[in-house]
Amino acid sequence: MRKTLINREWSLLAFHRRVLEEGYDKSNPLMERCKFLAISCSNVDEFFMVRAASVVDQILADYHKEDHSGSTPQETLRGIEQIGQQIAADQYKLYEHLRTKLRASGLHLKKAHRLSLPEKQFLKSYFTEHIFPVLTPMVVDQSRPFPVIQNKSLNLGLRVKDPEDGEIVFATVAVPEVLSRLVELPSHGQGREFVLLEDVMKMHMDVLFSGYDITEIKAYRITRNADLDIDEDGAEDLLKEIEQSLKMRRWGNVIRLEVEADTSKEMIRMITQDGEDDPDAGINYVDGPLDLTFMNKITQLTGYDHLHDAPFQPTMPHDREVDLLDWIREQDRLLHHPFDSFGVVVNLIRRAAKDPDVLAIKQTLYRVSGNSPIIQALIEAAENKKQVTVLVEIKARFDEENNIHWAKRLEQAGCHVIYGLVGLKTHLKMLLIVRREEQGIRRYVHLGTGNYNDVTANFYTDMGLLTVNAQIGSDASTIFNMLSGYSVPSSLNKCTIAPLFLRKRLEQLIEYEIDSVKKGGTGRILLKMNALVDVKLIHLLYKASKAGVRIDLIVRGVCCLRPGVKGLSENITVKSIVGRFLEHTRIFYFQHGGKELTFLSSADWMPRNLDRRVEAMFPIEVPELKQRIRDILSLYMKDNVKSRYLQPDGSYVKPKTKPQLRIHAQQLLIKEASRSHMQPVTLQLQPRQTPDRVMALKVSAYDH
Missing domain, CATH: 3.30.1840.10 (Polyphosphate kinase middle domain)
Known part of the structure; x- marks a missing residue:
């Protein structure tokens, strides 16, 4: 072709x-x-x-x-x-x-x-x-x-x-x-x-x-x-x-x-x-x-x-009898919205606003709801004499007016409001809470793939990490200093940010899989995102495919990569999932010689995200949480109800499925959340289906 x-x-x-x-x-x-x-x-x-x-x-x-x-x-x-x-x-x-x-x-x-x-x-x-x-x-x-x-x-x-x-x-x-x-x-x-x-x-x-x-x-x-x-x-x-x-x-x-x-x-x-x-x-x-x-x-x-769809009540993963900060200190926590309630994040900010030991709250806001409880909590925190710094992205398309309104409200309440860096949109999702404790200053961090919007969190699928990891806390402080001042970090501990390091890091991760295959091992990449447009990274995925790396992509929206082309991308499959909830999570999995690196990110693979926005990619390192993400990815790969597979000509096809073998990922996640948040999805990663086994019914095609 x-x-x-x-x-x-x-x-x-x-x-x-x-x-x-x-x-x-x-x-x-x-x-x-x-x-x-x-x-x-x-x-x-x-x-x-x-x-x-x-x-x-x-x-x-x-x-x-x-x-x-x-x-x-x-x-x-x-x-x-x-x-x-x-x-x-x-x-x-x-x-x-x-x-x-x-x-x-x-x-x-x-x-x-x-x-x-x-x-x-x-x-x-x-x-x-x-x-x-x-x-x-x-x-x-x-x-x-x-x-x-x-x-x-x-x-x-x-x-x-x-x-x-x-x-x-x-x-x-x-x-x-x-x-x-x-x-x-x-x-x-x-x-x-x-x-x-x-x-x-x-x-x-x-x-x-x-x-x-x-x-x-x-x-x-x-x-x-x-x-x-x-x-x-x-x-x-x-x-x-x-x-x-x-x-x-x-x-x-x-x-x-x-x-x-x-x-x-x-x-x-x-x-x-x-x-x-x-x-x-x-x-x-x-x-x-x-x-x-x-x-x-x-x-x-x-x-x-x-x-209508049967009502669904998100699960509150945090035990209300346990102090929220104690719960986060116990271990890293992974939130998968809307199955896990976004109320955990809202409650965390409310808790921090009232806590006399909290010294500072710093947060990025890209899109918030019209009557945001997060804004109200930040205003309360400022009124309680805490140092509150909020980056409000007033260039968020079609939300500019709403964000300008909230920026003014926050300033009137005494918050330090910043508008990001010239020429760049700030799209990363980060919350930093600085608290004075017996052992000294501790930083509580939330990093996410989606906006701090309590309304859309009910019908967007997103993930967030709550952690007191000292290295991630240090990264968060460094990033906020970059956003509010003139400091440009030469490196970070755990996080990777755009436009400084993210593109290069992604290239290194793909090249590692290529080298692994060339050395006689195996290579495996599994990515979930909203859009795949970046030409350089697409050609690098083509290179990986030709080298023998197995690549599965779950791309909800725009995808400029042509999968399944002989001699170019025959080791790549691309599926799109559209269902009750808007798939919005960005998950990047690399086999990495058996180390199995798993990252979450605010960034899609587009030039604007990698070169013209402030974005963050962060690792999930706790084995239990890594396994949960791999299980969720496996479930999405098995979905044959709401999935459509991208063809080389740009059309999508529906997998042919026997009624008794139907797997509807979002419905299963709803059932799992309804039973108990303590019981994670247990489906394991399975060998992928090749295009000729899953493609059947044409849905749409272009004559171009």
């Missing part, structure tokens, strides 16, 4: 298709299927706002160079448009299917032409009282220019005819985001019925344009470039610079235009005129309601618990 790498953008779209497939999976409860449809739509929106936008920027800059997959920006964009249209068609096919299933369950999403006379009368009154006062019609004519349409907003476009002179002008009305997209009709004791807000508006637009003839009303939606471009070196106040850029995000260049399927060419011409005529902005004709993320609102309706 001439092209040794898979196109990054097409690979990411393949992941979004995998999410959509969960909506098609009839083994998932109905509301969960609706949720996956909404997530898929939100994911694709973000893809166009960021990834497709960057490709369009290259084209506008007249850039024609091929990327590492051998594709020019123009070829990449054509592929994006083709795959995007395929995904959109599948989304709306699924939507109609789910509408039918919802109706059978007592939830009816009605169309306007299906309404009875009493229902129409109710909606007329509802429009007059609740909708009409909020609306602002905007007409485009010689004296009124085309308004700037906000990113991702839903709008109604109208062609309005003046009965006196016959002139047709364009008008637009925003569908108000402050109102519920679902308008509920009066109940008749047979379930619940809803009409979409934009349909109610369409029925009554004559009220806004009385005296004029409305010849056409169609919904449309614009997606804009939302990637922030900030000159950190030239920004005297980074906080103000980002706040200003956030405002501009709503008005970036148009990347995509969505319209109803039967929208006239004349309406399209009117919508795309006057500054909205970017020739590279794709037009998507949609056979159904625009912006299906409203399906999330359906899943939040009460009274339908039987249509």
